[in-house]
Amino acid sequence: MLSVAGAKTWVELDRALRATTCFGSATAPPNGPTPDEGLSRLVTACSWDGRQRESAVASLTDESLLPVLVLRTADWVPQVRERARRSLATAFRSASAPGLLSAVSMAVAIGSWARGGPALDAATAALAAAPDEMLASARGHSDLGVRRLAYRLWLASGRCRDEEVMRAALDEPDGISRLRCAEWLASGGASRVDVLERLLSQGSAMVGVEALTALVKLGRPEAGVAHLTDRSALMRATAQWAARRAGRSPAAIYREALTANRPRARALVAGLGECGTGQDVDVLLPYLEHPSPRVRAEAVRAVRRLGGPMTQITGMLADPAPVVVRAVKQALRHEPDAVPAERLWPLLAADSPPHVRLGAYDQLREKGSWTRVHVDLHLLAASDPELSTRARADLTDWIHHNAATTYRPPAEPMVLRLRQLIDTAEPVIGPHQAGQLRWFLNTG
Structure with a gap:
């Protein structure tokens, strides 16, 4: 089971064994025969006693215990750290692919610790020197940290081919790794225009942004016009920039398409709201009554953004x-x-x-302090349980945080109405809170 344990499991096991050995419930001598030598070394390497941990470090030769050796490189005792770091370099050189990857996973997990840097550096160097097959296995690892490190080393190694990186940029499940592949392809120059066009047409939004940016830099800004109606706001913004570089007005393109009632109304409305002016509000207003709720919602945002009525x-x-x-x-x-x-x-x-x-x-609730209290009390008796719960929580919040700074009393008709509502709500909010509300009402 430990052979497939993740980094978090190893850290928790280390803490648990350190605590139990401290109280004597899981002792294991560093020397002498035991029924299970591997378990003995594990318990000793996680002992509360620094001397036992130091003596156990050199014997952590079993690949299944490599994550523990990595942990000890970040030990708080300097002697344990130094000995573990020397042993780790040797262990990495002879480790198999599964053993190395489990150790790399632990090194990535502790890399941000105060003393975790050396382990991550050693793991990075070992993975960089690993054969192509092992690096490919690391790129498919379930640990995202290992996966991203492997992609970074692979792309920097010069051992990757365009077609392999293209497949990863299109199919890799991890978005960060996919984006790194797209950035690598986008930095390749004019010889990869066809690659960039494929990324632009088939990749995710982030990948497409990288590809389109590279195409614009290569003098092909007209490629952005076809992506002005993309679902992604970031992609639309990049396409609008590209269209301007091509001498086209994205607002005019959106305006013309909306006037002609072309498909993809939601993206067109959003795009015009992003780059239009106040004069475009009249084009957008009819879309407030569009049959599609998504288009109506987008029209609300666009009209508001452009300062419409x-x-x-x-x-x-x-x-x-x-x-x-x-x-x-x-x-x-x-x-x-x-x-x-x-x-x-x-x-x-x-x-x-x-x-x-x-x-x-x-x-x-935004209409003023006493209107807020009024609507909360009104909804306490509502048949809608969700609103009633919200109202009760909001009333309590008002009493604790806003009542003391409500200096002006409400008008007399409001006072009478609130007193009636407090009386009605008292069985729900209790006499204490009802008394607080009456006091604030009388002294406000």
Whole structure:
């Protein structure tokens, strides 16, 4: 089982054995026969006694115990560290692929420790000198740290071919390693234009950004026009930059496509919102009524970004799609007075969809301290358990953090209403919290 243990398991085992040997429940003499010599060496190498750890370091020759030897290179006792580091260099030279990779995994895990650098340096040097087959195995390792280190060494070694790196850039599951391969290909120069075009058309967004950037630097900025409607905002931004370098206006391209009702409306709306001007708001406003909720939500963000009228956005707080209401809430985040309170209270009705009620609640909470208390008390008796729970937590938060700085009392009609609500809510919030609310109401 220990042969397949991960670095975290080894660290936890080391701590556990150190604690148990300290209290005498797992003793194992460093000398003399035992039923299991490997277990004896393991227990001794993880002993609380530094002398025992130092004596055990030289005997950690079993490949399954290499991770423990790596751990000892970061030991807090200098004599143990130095002896372990000397032994590690020798062990790496004779280790098989599985033994070396398990040790590398541990070295990567402790590489950021205060004393973990030497082990990582030794593991890096051993992996760099390993045969191609072992390096290929490391690139498929389940430990992402080992995988990324192997890719970095492979790409720097000069032993990789374009086609191999291309496959990794397209198919490697780890995004960081995939991006490194794309960066390596993108730095190859004009002879790899066909490779870059393939990466741009088939790769992930991050890989595509690297490829398009390289193509622009090679004098092919027109390649970006086809990617102005990419789903990724980062890819769209890079494509917009490329289009400008090609002498094209990305805003004009978006504007023309939206006016002609071309497909991929969501990306077109997002793109125009990213690079358009206030004059483009009229092009975007019809998309606030688009049949697709995703397009409507994107239109809300685009209109808000370009400074469009808030009146049409605020009316969408009752949109049947939660994604649209979330976009409206985000657009109104710094506009607490954009929607009058009298328009928000009806949205809390029991027959309103849950996301509409939540949106109205969030807006009312921003209307002022006493309106916040009012809506919290109102919702304590609501049939919606989620909103009721939110309201109770928010009321407690107001009492603890905001009540003391609420200096102005509410108007008299509000005072009467709040007193009635406090009386109604007392069985839910308890007499202590009800008393606190009455006191703040009378002294506010």
